[in-house]
Amino acid sequence: MARYEGRHRSAPAPSTAPRSDLATPMAQSGRSSGHTHEQASSGGHPLGHARGAGSTSSARRGKNAHRKRHFGRPVLAGALALGLGASGFAYAKANDLMGADTAAFVVxxxxxxxxxxxxxxxxxxxxxxxxxxxxxxxxxxxxxxxxxxxxxxxxxxxxxxxxxxxxxxxxxxxxxxxxxxxxxxxxNALKDPQSAARILMVDHGWSSDAQYNCLVNLWNGESDWRWSAENASSGAYGIPQSLPASKMSQFGADYRTNPLTQIKWGLWYIEMSYGNPCNAWSTWQARSPHWY
CATH class of the missing domain: 1.20.5 (Single alpha-helices involved in coiled-coils or other helix-helix interfaces)
Structure with a gap:
């Protein structure tokens, strides 16, 4: 039993077929030296020696090999870290990042x-x-x-x-x-000829009170605004005292009875002869006997 455990820890069990997963050189050399020692010490009886000091030596060799295998892992990790650090250092040096903030190397x-x-x-x-x-x-x-x-x-x-x-x-x-x-x-000219005359004066451009007053004074002196007034000596007729009376017929055949026809003729005559009623009134006043 002790011999099987020693071989399990240090090397594979004996087999007639060759194996690809051979033990490490140290284990092989251990087995070789152990076997030689066993043969030398036991005088050609390997089984008896394995149960004694040989069994202890094999167990020790198995423990050492186990420690070496566990020891290799941190070494490999350290080598990888060292390589990464060297790569980072080279990158920092190549890109002029030496002395920069550590966050620059991270980001x-x-x-x-x-x-x-x-x-x-x-x-x-x-x-x-x-x-x-x-x-x-x-x-x-x-x-x-x-x-x-x-x-x-x-x-x-x-x-x-x-x-x-x-x-x-x-x-x-x-x-x-x-x-x-x-x-x-x-x-209403028949009843109020003066109001009719003032309305018709505007058609000649005479709209002021002064021109109207001059006309009122002029025809007051001629006929006192009577449409049937007639001068017994001269035959002048109507409100404007037309001489002869037939002159007023150009404004209507009813000139002898219609004050409106007489006023229209009288205003036309004043405009053609004097320009406006005030000029006619001034002329009438300047003449004796008065006429215009």
Missing amino acids: GNGVVAQTDELARASTVDTTYRAAASVSRNERRTALAATGARTAKELEAKQKLAAAKQAEQARAAAAKAARDKERQRVID
Whole structure:
């Protein structure tokens, strides 16, 4: 039993077929020397020696081999760490990173540059988005302001148009009122010839009170505004005292009975002969006996 354990720890069990997983040279040399020693000590009886000192030596050799195998693992790990450190040192020296922060060796320049680029791109994108948002808001504000200005301008134009229409309506209404009054006064010329004369004076451009007063004074002196007045010596007839009376027929065949026809002829004659009623009145006053 002791002999089997020793062989299990130090080397494979004896076999007639050759094995590929041979023991280490030290184990082989141990077995060789152990076997020689056993043969020498026991006088050609290996079995008896293995049960004694030979068994102890084999067990010791198995323990040493086990320790060597476990000892090789940390050595290999240390070699790998040393290689990695040397590679890092070479990379740092080649890229002039000696003395840099230790984080640089962990992160790396490429990663830092990429991170910076991403941060810069993010900042640019954020700035662009903010600017685009501001631009959209400005466009909305501008559109709203344009709409407000357009609405105000349209409202102003509408108010102006409404005011113009209102003024035109007032003017039309005033003209209609004047026409109505004119017609009323003209229709009443038989009873009120002076009011009819003032209405008709405007057609000649005489609208002032001064011209009207001159006309009133002139025809007061001629006929006292009577449509049937007739000068017994000369034959002058009507309100303007036309001589002969037939001259007034150019304004109507009813010149002998219609004061309106007489007034129209008299105003035409004053304009053609004197220019206006005040000139005719001044001439009438300057003559004796008075006439114009």
